[in-house]
Amino acid sequence: MLLMEILDGMDPHQLRTFVTVARLASFSDAARELGYTQSAVSQQIAALEGDVGAALLERRPVRATAAGERLLEHAGPLLLRLDAARADVRRLAGATGGRVVLGAAGVTVTARVAGALAAVRERYPRAEVTITQVARAEVAARVATGAVDVGLVDGVAAPSDPLALGDAGPLRTVAVAEEPLAVLMPVGHPLARRAGLALADLADARWLDAPDVAMELDRLRAAAGAGAGFRAAARYEGGEVRGLLALVAAGHGLALVPLPAAGGDGIAAVPLRTPRLVHRTELVHGALPEGPVALLVETLTGR
Structure with a gap:
């Protein structure tokens, strides 16, 4: 069966439930994490298996079947793009308000970054500024899904070569240091x-x-x-x-x-x-409606 045929009309809630059950290897633990009853989780898995026409989970013990393993390979990127689409629309609508959440990986919080954040606080004194450490491999996904507003990621690269961040949605990256x-x-x-x-x-x-x-x-x-x-x-x-x-x-x-x-x-x-080789630092961001996040990006990139 072609992937697009499998995914046509698939309920993202059922897909997210399936991923959670497979990750925890437990229907009851997945129900607690998702806030559902165990019977609701079982019903969602059964409905998903009916949609794709294949058993996705073995029940005793709970583990993915061969078909389930294949679906898991696609589920992560699919759910990420759905979350990224939702976050992108919220950013364009200015729904993030006056907060600035900077997700920084590695050794990217420098005096320059601290100065840029100070400029944001001066212009927007009521802005809620948070700096949180994020693993390098997770920066793009965290920005795409709106968990952080802007990310700083670093890595080894040839001079002027961009870092490989993977496909997490319509994000923009700008080099801020080499x-x-x-x-x-x-x-x-x-x-x-x-x-x-x-x-x-x-x-x-x-x-x-x-x-x-x-x-x-x-x-x-x-x-x-x-x-x-x-x-x-x-x-x-x-x-x-x-x-x-x-x-x-x-x-x-x-x-x-x-x-x-x-x-x-x-x-x-x-x-x-x-x-x-050089140590390259890149700024990762999505849509930038006017506000403190846009000012932070402008200050760091010189735009």
Whole structure:
């Protein structure tokens, strides 16, 4: 059966219920999360299975069938685009009011960002300003669905190349900064006195896996053209740069960060020379009716 035939007339509420049941592997837990009765959840799943003409869930234990797994592959992007469409219309109608919710990934909250937020508060003193940390991979989706009004995402890229953010709806991205990269290591490390380093030469080193405050190890493998290497000696799930610096200084592993963010007691920051990469920061936003969010974007991008 063709995908469009399956999706024709599909009830998004039933689809969302199916995704929740599959994720939680429980009809009762899904009912509690969604605010339905368990019988209502069962009825929605049965109706969805009737629409697509296939069993989507095994009941004991609860798990997706082969047909259900295939539908799950499409359900996430479909529901995301539905939520994104709703949020986009709300933005155009000015329904977000006077709030500014900035979703920031990595080390993107800089003095420049703080200054732009100050300009917003000066023009709109009653604006409710919130800065929240968002995982890099979730920034575009959070902006698209209106969970945050504007996002800042960073990553490794060739100079002037945009970051790969995926398709989350009609969003716009604008580069707001490109900075050189540096490898962080303890001051006593054998490479600490080098003038520059090649990424490929560090594939077998001990690395810190710190996806929220340093460059992700899978991106380092891709940048170095390495199918292996860049193994994590330790994982840091915190969002504070000072925590990362303390771990590096103590010898738990290397980390690749933007050069302006490098530095600290016991830390050496050696510039990355090859390949030619930069730390790129992009602003992600949707429609911009007049108001504090539009001013924030204008201030950061110089529009």
